[in-house]
Amino acid sequence: MSSALRLEGVRIAYEGARGLHTAVDNFSMTLEAGRIGCLLGPSGCGKTTVLRAIAGFEPVRAGAIFLGELPLSSPTTHVPPEQRRVGMMFQEYALFPHLNATQNVGFGLRRLAREERDAKVAAMLALVGLQDAGERYPHELSGGQQQRIALARALAPAPALLLLDEPFSNLDSGTRERLTTEVREILKAAGQTAVLVTHNEAEAHAMADRIGVMHNGRLARWSGQAERA
Numbered sequence: 001m002s003s004a005l006r007l008e009g010v011r012i013a014y015e016g017a018r019g020l021h022t023a024v025d026n027f028s029m030t031l032e033a034g035r036i037g038c039l040l041g042p043s044g045c046g047k048t049t050v051l052r053a054i055a056g057f058e059p060v061r062a063g064a065i066f067l068g069e070l071p072l073s074s075p076t077t078h079v080p081p082e083q084r085r086v087g088m089m090f091q092e093y094a095l096f097p098h099l100n101a102t103q104n105v106g107f108g109l110r111r112l113a114r115e116e117r118d119a120k121v122a123a124m125l126a127l128v129g130l131q132d133a134g135e136r137y138p139h140e141l142s143g144g145q146q147q148r149i150a151l152a153r154a155l156a157p158a159p160a161l162l163l164l165d166e167p168f169s170n171l172d173s174g175t176r177e178r179l180t181t182e183v184r185e186i187l188k189a190a191g192q193t194a195v196l197v198t199h200n201e202a203e204a205h206a207m208a209d210r211i212g213v214m215h216n217g218r219l220a221r222w223s224g225q226a227e228r229a
Contacts, residue, residue, distance in 0.1 A: 005195065024050055024217045027046075036210075046216075056080060056081035086162075088165065100136060144178070176203065
């Protein structure tokens, strides 16, 4: 199986009042195409910083990030976020309240011809099981439905990699448990390579093919789970 994402010896540091503060150090991992990886750890361990570096929002001081064979980031290379073919789904969902579900999902497809865009949006709504909710606005949707619309919007431009930043943290425990399984099934049906960050161990095991445990800015372990459907 080919590699979709590769980080080699990545270091991320910030200038502070007391000098340079290293947030992530000597971070290396490989995620195969079509797999779901998870960075697991408590707040402040550096997992979201890694996610932001992959997305292009944080520069790296050492090492390199590759998507396939394309170098995205190094001390001398920085591909802008909008050119990385990396999608991102935030915990707040960030749906536009004045747009209905169809318009939200199609927001990133405005350069397509209308017929092609409409077909793509319909396919994405069907993928997340909300093909009958296209005319509904975010305030008319449950938290779980909003999350699935946000996922459809993130998948619509066909990113090479999808990043999910604590996507279930705003949901009650029952909804969270159900949606972790649903989202995994949706990502697998789409053949989507993805990286999730979470502090919830049960969520990590329910979602991911590979789990990386982070501690103090370092990857303590990067391992695959038993073969899954």
